[in-house]
Amino acid sequence: MKHSLQIISPFLLLTHFSCTSQLDSQPMEPFLEKPQELHGDEPEVVPDEIDEVIESTVEKPRTEPPPPIGTEKDEINESLEQGIPLEINAEVQRWIEVFTGSHRDMFQRYLNRGERFKPMIITTLRDQGVPTELYYLAMIESGFSTHAYSHAKALGLWQFIAGTGKRYGLRIDRYVDERRDPIRATISASMYLNDLNNVFDSWYLAMAAYNAGELRILRAIMKAKTRDFWQLARGNYLPDETMNYIPKFLAALTIGSNPEKYGFTIEPATDIPPLVSVKVPSPVKLDQIAKLSGVSLKELKENNPHIRRNMTPPGLKEYRLWVPEYERAQVLAVQDGLKTHRLKISSSQRKVARRYHRVRRGETLASISRRYGLTIRQLKARNGLRSNRIYAGSRLIIRDSKSTERYRVRRGDNLNLIARKFNTSVRNIKRLNNLKSTRIYAGQILKVRPRG
Structure with missing residues (x-):
């Protein structure tokens, strides 16, 4: 089922991941990815949203282990039942041969290393409404190393660059770098991938955009006049590393789904407590x-x-x-x-929630909005600004009783629950979001305006 996403536009999504990893001393050629430039400042997710997910899903008591990867068959999200298409073609077969041949030892290490994170990753992906097969995307990105670092300064399990990490709710400063936090980074990656799939309506293209950047994939689609990843790849409309990115992922997924068939034995992480x-x-x-x-x-x-x-x-x-x-x-x-x-x-x-902010020399709307977890658009709207120009000494309104906030719908939410959470009414939420019914979807962004 296609989600109703209200804030994502291909022309506004200007951030991306870089996927080069430096993990082991032996050559890493099959996992090398070309870095891209960074664009965009406005956050899609603020750190408090990550904390809310930790409270509501990550730490929710569970009586059973998560279902095996790719076997979701329940009401969470109908799109999960479809999962990610598993295609075996010449490109994918070539990477299967690489992973089972010259890079067998490396692939075995990654399979073993991933066992520590596997329950957390697949549970988080599932709770965020994305296919659990994306577990193997973290393998391709970092080999499941929290310290994986690229020359493009991408970092952590999911290889966020700083701009994208901040945009999706990770704190990155001189005291913490949450790109190295496997749990927080997995939540952020799930949200980002979910947004990409809502934009491109294709998990192959979503992963390609994860690798190469949204605008590059959009330009390739417009130039080739097709949304078929394989046609884009075989027509040389994509960078070399992106053409290999999906085949590598599918090869890892194929082997990981049946490791014994390919001669791998996975060592369980039995000595690591949750x-x-x-x-x-x-x-x-x-x-x-x-x-x-x-x-x-x-x-x-x-x-x-x-x-x-x-x-x-x-x-x-x-x-x-x-x-x-x-x-x-x-x-x-x-x-x-x-x-x-x-x-x-x-x-x-200090970074505190306050009503006003006095602009200091050197500050910009981008830096002020990041400090208070707002978007530049929200900050301009609250202060009636038509441009991004501000002056030292001026006072900006940060919060007021009429401010509109954003809320990302989570599994199990409904409009009544959200209305109570923000002390507002279902009617107001529907009016702000132009909703004709009460149907909402996990991952959807809603505008909410708390009563004063």
């Missing part, structure tokens, strides 16, 4: 958390590879860290003690 999040006061040092709670500082750092300066980020009252489930109670028990160890920070480092 992680859960725990909110701690911020900013505090990790060694202080370890000292008061009794958890291992080494494990705390290993489970939170996105923490860059041995401390939780300033500008937030609380921040989620990942710990094994059996250590959660220990950290929760020292909350009050940790509050007394908050680090003092300068006012310039």
Whole structure:
């Protein structure tokens, strides 16, 4: 079923991923991707949305393991039943031969490494309404390494470049780089891929855009006058790395779906406990958390590879860290003690929700909107601005009782639930979004205006 996406336009989607990974010492030619330039500033997702997904889906109690990849057969999303078409042609067969031949050892390492993340990734993909086969896209991107880094500065499990990571709700600054957080990055990647599929109505083209950039794929479609990926590839309308990107993914999916057939044996990750999040006061040092709670500082750092300066980020009252489930109670028990160890920070480092902002020298609408989790369009609308020009000393309205917010529909939502959440009415939500019925879809963006 095609989603009703209200904010995505191919002409406005100007960010992308770069997919070059540097993981192991041996040659990585089959996984190398050409970097692209970055465009666009306005965020599609803000960090609070990522936290909401963690609370509502990632940490939801589950009585059964997630279904095997590609076997979803329920009411979550009819498009999941179709999944991603598995085509075996000459291009795909060539990569199967590479992965089972000259790069067999490397592919085996990736299969084993992915077992640690597999339950989390496929559950997150499923809950966000995208096919779980995309698990193998993370393999192609990074080999399931949280520290994978490219010369184009793409980073982490899903190889976000900084601009796209921020645009899809990841915090990236001198204190944290959530591209290295497997859970947060998987949520962001799911949202981005979902948006791309809504734009192109094709998972092959969505993945191609993930690799090469949305505008490049759009130009190729317009030039070739076809939306068939294989025709675009065989007609040389796509970059070389993108022409190989889908065949590599399909080859990985084919082998991963039946590893024994190709002579692979996957080692289960039995010694790694599942992680859960725990909110701690911020900013505090990790060694202080370890000292008061009794958890291992080494494990705390290993489970939170996105923490860059041995401390939780300033500008937030609380921040989620990942710990094994059996250590959660220990950290929760020292909350009050940790509050007394908050680090003092300068006012310039604080990032708080406030009604007004006084423009300082060097600031732009883009930097101010990012600071408060708004889009440039929202900021201009609230202040009646016709251009992007602002002046130091002027005061901008950040929040008011009439401000319109955006909400991304999640699995299980309905208009009544959303209306109660924002203290508004179903009628108002329908009017703001030009809805003729109460039917909504996971991943859809709704405008909401809370009552004052």
